Each structure stands twice: as structure tokens, then as C-alpha cells.
Amino acid sequence: MASDWSVMKESKARRLLEAERQRLQEVMDGLQLGQLNETEQESIAELSSVDQHLADLGTETFEREKAESILIATEAHLADVERALGKLGDGRFGICETCGKPIPDERLEARPASRFCVEDQEKVEQGVIGGP
Numbered sequence: 001m002a003s004d005w006s007v008m009k010e011s012k013a014r015r016l017l018e019a020e021r022q023r024l025q026e027v028m029d030g031l032q033l034g035q036l037n038e039t040e041q042e043s044i045a046e047l048s049s050v051d052q053h054l055a056d057l058g059t060e061t062f063e064r065e066k067a068e069s070i071l072i073a074t075e076a077h078l079a080d081v082e083r084a085l086g087k088l089g090d091g092r093f094g095i096c097e098t099c100g101k102p103i104p105d106e107r108l109e110a111r112p113a114s115r116f117c118v119e120d121q122e123k124v125e126q127g128v129i130g131g132p
């Protein structure tokens with residue numbers, strides 16, 4: 001019972017997710033080679049609280065720990081992207097994994113790999129309900 005709108009939404013989401021997956025894989029390659037540029041670092045730091053968390057460590061430790069944190073955040077995000085791609089086409093994409101309600105379109109557009117609605121995402125982050 002897929003409507004034209006949902007088919008269109010899914011093909012758009014697939015494009016976004018595939019682009020994201022490619023970008024994340026490039027970041028992982030860059031990290032492993034120690035060749036990540038500033039722009040890439042910043043875009044990945046946005047995915048996590050890397051910067052606040054490590055702000056008061058010394059520079060050398062900071063750089064190393066930051067690279068590790070970024071790698072972990074990137075792997076986690078890549079897993080979310082793969083998971084979202086796996087849900088496309090079988091009607092599970094865009095549905096909150098916890099409450100089963102549709103995730104708002106604007107949220108999916110900003111973060112197509114979202115697994116939860118805004119409300120449940122907050123609960124996951126606070127550890128109220130189980131994460132991955």
C-alpha cells in the first residue's frame with residue numbers, strides 16, 4: 001500500500017543514505033591513514049559530543065583520543081546508515097523502532113538514518129530505554 005509520496009520519499013532517502021555511507025567510508029579511510037582534513041573532522045564531530053568531552057585534555061592526547069572518538073562515532077553512524085538502508089523497501093523505514101509511530105519527514109530529511117522519533121531519541125540518549 002505504498003503511496004507515490006512514500007515511494008518518492010524512500011528513493012530520496014536512499015540517495016541521501018548512500019551518499020552518507022560513501023562519505024563515512026571515506027572518513028574511516030582517512031582516519032585509518034591519519035589523513036583527515038579539518039572539514040571532515042568538523043563534520044564528524046557534529047555527530048557526537050567529541051569536542052566537549054575532550055576539551056580539557058592535552059593537545060597530543062586530545063588529537064589521538066579525538067581520532068578514536070571520531071572513529072567510534074563514525075562506525076556507529078555507519079551502522080545506523082546501513083540499518084536504515086536495510087529498512088528501505090520493506091515498509092519499516094521512517095518508523096520509530098520504539099513506539100512504531102512515523103518519524104516526521106523533516107527529521108528524516110535532516111538525518112535519514114534516524115531510528116527513533118524525537119521523543120524516543122531523547123530517552124535513548126538519557127539511557128531510559130535501550131540503545132543499539
Ligand SMILES: [Zn+2]
Binds near residue numbers: 101117119
Ligand atoms: Zn518513538
